[in-house]
Amino acid sequence: MATSTARILVFGATGNVGGALVRRLAAGGADVRVRAMVRTPRSADLPDGVEVVRGDLTDLDSVRAALRDVDRVFLVWPLGGGELTRAVVDLITARVRRIVYLSAIGVRDDGAPAPDPILQFHTDIEQAVRASDVEWTLLRSGGMATNTLGWAQQVRERSTVSWIYGDGGRALVHEADLAEVAEIALLTDRLVGAAPEITGPSVLTQKEQARAIGSAIGRTVTWEELPTEEVREVLISTGWSAATADGVLQAWASTIDRPEAPTPDFAAVTGATGRTFEQWAADHAEDFR
Ligand SMILES: NC(=O)c1ccc[n+]([C@@H]2O[C@H](COP(=O)([O-])OP(=O)(O)OC[C@H]3O[C@@H](n4cnc5c(N)ncnc54)[C@H](OP(=O)(O)O)[C@@H]3O)[C@@H](O)[C@H]2O)c1
Numbered sequence: 251m252a253t254s255t256a257r258i259l260v261f262g263a264t265g266n267v268g269g270a271l272v273r274r275l276a277a278g279g280a281d282v283r284v285r286a287m288v289r290t291p292r293s294a295d296l297p298d299g300v301e302v303v304r305g306d307l308t309d310l311d312s313v314r315a316a317l318r319d320v321d322r323v324f325l326v327w328p329l330g331g332g333e334l335t336r337a338v339v340d341l342i343t344a345r346v347r348r349i350v351y352l353s354a355i356g357v358r359d360d361g362a363p364a365p366d367p368i369l370q371f372h373t374d375i376e377q378a379v380r381a382s383d384v385e386w387t388l389l390r391s392g393g394m395a396t397n398t399l400g401w402a403q404q405v406r407e408r409s410t411v412s413w414i415y416g417d418g419g420r421a422l423v424h425e426a427d428l429a430e431v432a433e434i435a436l437l438t439d440r441l442v443g444a445a446p447e448i449t450g451p452s453v454l455t456q457k458e459q460a461r462a463i464g465s466a467i468g469r470t471v472t473w474e475e476l477p478t479e480e481v482r483e484v485l486i487s488t489g490w491s492a493a494t495a496d497g498v499l500q501a502w503a504s505t506i507d508r509p510e511a512p513t514p515d516f517a518a519v520t521g522a523t524g525r526t527f528e529q530w531a532a533d534h535a536e537d538f539r
Pocket residue numbers: 261262263264265266267268288289290305306307308326327328329352353354355368390391392393394396397
């Protein structure tokens with residue numbers, strides 16, 4: 251794919267999308283050198299051939315060191331908003347030729363204020379990237395199938411998902427699809443200046459997602475609808491601000507009347523149909539057993 255050796259730094263390589271990306275790059279046979287900046291190298295467990303360096307996005311010196319001799323970056327931002335976002339983006343864009351940023355559907359091209367703090371920090375980062383001189387791709391993800399890993403313990407212990415908005419529908423996307431598009435964005439020029447919106451290929455309600463997980467593990471998984479207030483308290487107890495929790499709850503509630511629609515972008519970029527939620531559940535069956 252690449253015309254000369256691409257030297258890629260992957261952030262978030264121990265996470266869902268960054269992990270799928272480094273596995274793809276390591277297995278792909280393309281002429282690439284892959285470095286992963288991780289907080290805990292000892293437990294990172296990355297494929298052979300991936301150079302692992304220790305670093306933390308909150309430590310600018312470590313980010314600067316990780317960027318040495320790199321020409322492309324895949325950036326995941328796991329830290330919410332704050333002044334650090336701009337400093338890190340500026341550091342990266344001053345040093346590399348290309349950045350692929352894992353963003354979110356709902357961010358607007360014109361940088362208009364977002365309806366919740368999560369979309370707002372993605373908006374801020376997108377705008378900082380656009381204002382730079384580098385080649386960029388803003389990889390906007392729809393709801394990720396990995397969100398349902400939050401149900402894994404309940405499924406393992408009780409074969410039940412206790413959560414809210416069971417009739418809410420989303421076209422959840424497989425992390426492997428996001429990694430596939432990210433690889434194309436890093437190694438070819440096809441997505442320079444583009445903001446592809448990547449979802450899964452079909453809408454399932456959350457109750458249907460629970461059933462699909464049940465099919466994947468060979469058990470009946472039932473749905474228990476919880477009061478919204480109870481889940482709001484759970485979200486806040488895990489460190490979310492009230493504003494983030496309320497914004498996200500509102501977005502989730504809206505999927506009952508207006509399910510998240512599948513986009514055509516994955517097929518347009520890859521020529522293939524995206525991986526289904528049923529396939530995702532089969533790929534992750536061990537997490538739920
Ligand atoms: N979930 C969704 O539905 C959805 C939809 C659209 C966009 N997104 C966006 O996708 C991103 C998350 O992607 P993901 O699911 O692939 O990530 P993830 O699985 O949650 O993993 C987060 C990664 O970030 C690393 N990390 C955490 N704190 C760090 C720090 N201080 N310095 C350096 N690395 C750090 C973690 O490494 P450790 O191993 O050290 O913890 C891990 O590799 C977020 O920006 C989110 O807003 C999510």
